[in-house]
Amino acid sequence: MGQKVLLKGNEAMAEAAVQAGCRFFAGYPITPQNEVPEYLSWRLPQAGGVFVQAESEVAAINMVFGAAAGGARCMTSSSSPGISLKQEGISYIAAAELPCVIANMQRGGPGLGNIRASQGDYFQAVKGGGHGDYRLIVLGPAYVQELYDLTMHAFDWADLYRNPVMILGDGILGQIAEPLDIRPYRPIAELPAKDFALTGCAGRASRVVKTLILQPADGLVHHNEYLQQKYRRIEEELSLYEEYETEDAEILIAAYGMSGRIAKGAVRRARQKGIKAGLIRPITLWPFPKEPFRRAAERVSRILVVEMSSGQFVEDVQLASECRVPVEFFGKGGGWYPLDTEILEIVESMQANPSVWATRKD
Amino acid sequence: MMNNSINITIAGSGGQGVVVVGNLIARACLMEGKNVSGWVAYGAEMRGGTANATVVVSEEEIACPFVETPDLAIMLNQPSLERFGSSVVAGGVILLNTSMIQRLLERDDVEQLHVAATELAHRLGNLKVANIVALGAFIDHTRLVAKDSICRAIEDLFSAKNPQMVDLNLKALEVGADHYTLAKVQT
Numbered sequence: 001m002g003q004k005v006l007l008k009g010n011e012a013m014a015e016a017a018v019q020a021g022c023r024f025f026a027g028y029p030i031t032p033q034n035e036v037p038e039y040l041s042w043r044l045p046q047a048g049g050v051f052v053q054a055e056s057e058v059a060a061i062n063m064v065f066g067a068a069a070g071g072a073r074c075m076t077s078s079s080s081p082g083i084s085l086k087q088e089g090i091s092y093i094a095a096a097e098l099p100c101v102i103a104n105m106q107r108g109g110p111g112l113g114n115i116r117a118s119q120g121d122y123f124q125a126v127k128g129g130g131h132g133d134y135r136l137i138v139l140g141p142a143y144v145q146e147l148y149d150l151t152m153h154a155f156d157w158a159d160l161y162r163n164p165v166m167i168l169g170d171g172i173l174g175q176i177a178e179p180l181d182i183r184p185y186r187p188i189a190e191l192p193a194k195d196f197a198l199t200g201c202a203g204r205a206s207r208v209v210k211t212l213i214l215q216p217a218d219g220l221v222h223h224n225e226y227l228q229q230k231y232r233r234i235e236e237e238l239s240l241y242e243e244y245e246t247e248d249a250e251i252l253i254a255a256y257g258m259s260g261r262i263a264k265g266a267v268r269r270a271r272q273k274g275i276k277a278g279l280i281r282p283i284t285l286w287p288f289p290k291e292p293f294r295r296a297a298e299r300v301s302r303i304l305v306v307e308m309s310s311g312q313f314v315e316d317v318q319l320a321s322e323c324r325v326p327v328e329f330f331g332k333g334g335g336w337y338p339l340d341t342e343i344l345e346i347v348e349s350m351q352a353n354p355s356v357w358a359t360r361k362d
Numbered sequence: 363m364m365n366n367s368i369n370i371t372i373a374g375s376g377g378q379g380v381v382v383v384g385n386l387i388a389r390a391c392l393m394e395g396k397n398v399s400g401w402v403a404y405g406a407e408m409r410g411g412t413a414n415a416t417v418v419v420s421e422e423e424i425a426c427p428f429v430e431t432p433d434l435a436i437m438l439n440q441p442s443l444e445r446f447g448s449s450v451v452a453g454g455v456i457l458l459n460t461s462m463i464q465r466l467l468e469r470d471d472v473e474q475l476h477v478a479a480t481e482l483a484h485r486l487g488n489l490k491v492a493n494i495v496a497l498g499a500f501i502d503h504t505r506l507v508a509k510d511s512i513c514r515a516i517e518d519l520f521s522a523k524n525p526q527m528v529d530l531n532l533k534a535l536e537v538g539a540d541h542y543t544l545a546k547v548q549t
Contacts, residue, residue, distance in 0.1 A: 006385075006392050006400070032404065115404065176427045177385075177400040179392045265425025340426045 004179040009144045009169065010035035012180050013103060014043065016151035017075050019185045022101070023049035024074040026063035028056055028082060031115040032171035033105035036077040057082040061089030061102075068098035069209045071197025073155050077103035079171065080121050081112060084129070090164060091130030095211040097196070097227075099158035101151070102136075103167040105174040108335025116335030117171035119257060119308035125168045126286040126316070133224055135231045137165040137238065138285040142261040144178035150283070152185050159191045161234055168285060170258050170308065172337065240283035241292055245271060249278025251350055252296050254317045255306040256282045259338060263306050266343035275351050285313075293320035302350060303327045306338050367420035368506065369429040373446050374438025374459070376413045379493030382519070383436060384415030386497060389518055390511035391419050399427040412442050419506070436500055438479070438493065443467060457500045457542075459492065466545070475503055477542035483534065491534035498538025509535070 007015065014036045017025070025044055027037045037053060044051040050067075054060035060076050067074035078086065083104045093100060106121045108114040121129075125138045137157050141147040147169060154165040198207055213223040242260070245267055246252065255263040260281035270277035280296060282289045296303075303325055305314040310333040318327050330346055332338050370387065374380045381402050388400035402415045416429035433454045437443040439462040450456050452471040460466075461480030477499040483492035494516070501512055513532055520527045 004392055006389055006398075172401070172427065175401060175404060177388060178424075178427075179398060261424075262426045264423075268422075268425065337428065339428065339430060341430075 004181050006177050007144065007180045008035050008175060008177045009147050010105065010174040011039045012144045012148040013077070013151045013167065013169070013174075014039035015182065016148040017101065017155070018043050018047050018049070019182070020073065020152040020155040021185065022073045022075050022155060023047065024052075024064070024067040024072045025049070025076065026052040026054045026060040026067075026074075027076050027078060028054050028060050030079045030082045032107055032117070032174050033077050033079045033103065035174065036103065036105075057085035058089065061086040061093075064100050064102075065089055065093050065096070065098065068093060068100045069096070069196075069198050071194040071199055073099075073159075075101040075103070077105065079105050079107045079115075080109050080118070081107075083121065083124070087124075087130035089130075090136070091132050091134060092211040093164050094130075094134035094136065094227075095132065095213070095223075096209050097162040098164070098209065099155075099162055100164050101154045101158055101167065102164060103151075103169060106168065106170045108333075114335045115171065117173070117258060117308065117337060118333070118335050119170060119259060119313065120310075120333065121168070122285070122307070122309060122312035125166050126288070134227065135163070135234070135286055137161065137163055137234060137287075138168050139165065139240075140168050140256040140260070140283060140285045141173065142257050142281065144173070144176065144180055146283075147173060148180055149183065152183075153188055156188045156191060157238070159194070160189055161230065162192075162196070163230070163234070168257065171335075172258050235287040238284055238287050239289040239291065241289040242279070242281040242283060243292055244279040244281070246278035246280060246292075246296060248276055249296070249299070250276040250301045251278070251347055252300040252303045253277060253279045253306060253343070253347070254282075254293070254303055254313075255279070256285060256313060259306045259308055262338055262340050263343055265340035266347060269340065269344050270347045273348070275347060277347050288316045288320060290320040293317060294322065297321040297324040300325055301354070304330060304343075304346060304350065306330045306343055308332050308337055366422055367418050367424065368434060369432045370417040370419070370434045370436075370506075371414060371429050371432040371446055371449070372416070372436040372438075373412055373414040373442030374462075374493070375441070376411055378413070378438045379490065380413045380415050380438065383493050383497050384417050386512060386515045386519060387417050387419075387506070389515035390507040391417070393511045393514055394507055396420070396507075397422065397424050399424045401427055401429075412439075412445060414442065414446070434500070434504055434506065436496055438462060438496060440465065455504055457496055457503075459496055461492070473503075474545040475499055475542050476545045477538060479538065482537050482541055486530065486534055486537060488530060491530055494531045494534035495538035495541075498535035499542035500538075501535075502539035503542065503544070509539070
């Protein structure tokens, strides 16, 4: 382990991209992710890469589409409204099965919203924000170091599955500065050759990258079946989560990203008070780590979901726990965040009133 | 927010160097191997408005990076004190830059450090180092980190961009440490 440095989440993510071999970035400014393009504007040229401040979010995602088709490791980042603008391009990239990384440092919504942190884009990220039946691999980091590490993995998973990967962060994670170990990049798997890349076909058969795939016989059916098979394979192979104090937990908190780390603090304090609380913090949001919730549902008496939205992630927790235990909800929308003190209060009241505790919405 | 961590809020007007103070504290903590999470309030900040930065320091993994009720606070001007003065926890420490704060904090449940940071900086020949004067007093009293760590953080932060500022800032740190008073507050 080398000397740690103090970096903001946005900067850490940008550095991780460069370390992982990303050599093309296109983006358009938006708070609270501006440190990403700011950092890459000087760092990428230093590493022999290309940084483009595009004329719009739509242009940026389509530049990434082109760079991915050319075989480059490439990335774009934005925040909520900007990510909405990119959705058509993301769907096209998913259809063409091109590897790239898209970061969404979420801010308050809907609409223009505000520049505070939020988790209100969960549905858009994990259920498919653009048109058509496609999936993104979606990652929900909670710490600056984890954001750094996952960004490197994101490039590998993108290449491994020929699929766009989304880093679903939030404004706070992008803005906080924490000690960071700049770990050197090591591929997590043997990566396939990019035999799709459009590198000039002199001396070889030409390659075609396309999003309009109409086979004469079956239209799009075959391509869709093929994509779904790939998504099933990703679901079987990819599941990351943190479990904390769950062995004997009676009250289980489910939370991801920034909410997840805050909830962990609440679990720690609840344990100090003798309350058997535990935490499952999904790290892959798609595929959703169902197994730990299925297991927990056999043991815990109740689940409390905490998220920085009015209730999106909670639905996946209900599905994964198969509605076998009551699921309570504590959400903060509009760009606000839950405090560990608030979560602890709710856990204490759940403990004190096992039968009457009602779903709370603030 | 809760025990086992120390929450710090630094506030002043835009341009007073609030962010630099937060950055230096965070870097010094990092050098001492502590867990630290620093944050600068961002948004529609305007010239003359208040700027604030927060730092959470902990021996354990930091869960909540937000500071709602600081244990320690550095207030560089009057509007900041009006905004954050009441949020400091009982038993906490609050430093006031008395050059810019005329109405002092009427609380006897917190320790108050008074330092005329802006005047002392003026005497050093550069108003910009008022923040470091305040930091010098703050570190001398709270012992949050070793003085040496702050000195190294100053060298770390300024030597690349602004090497001529290193010595002046180190001097400002000394001056702050030598010129504060622990106020006895009558309520």
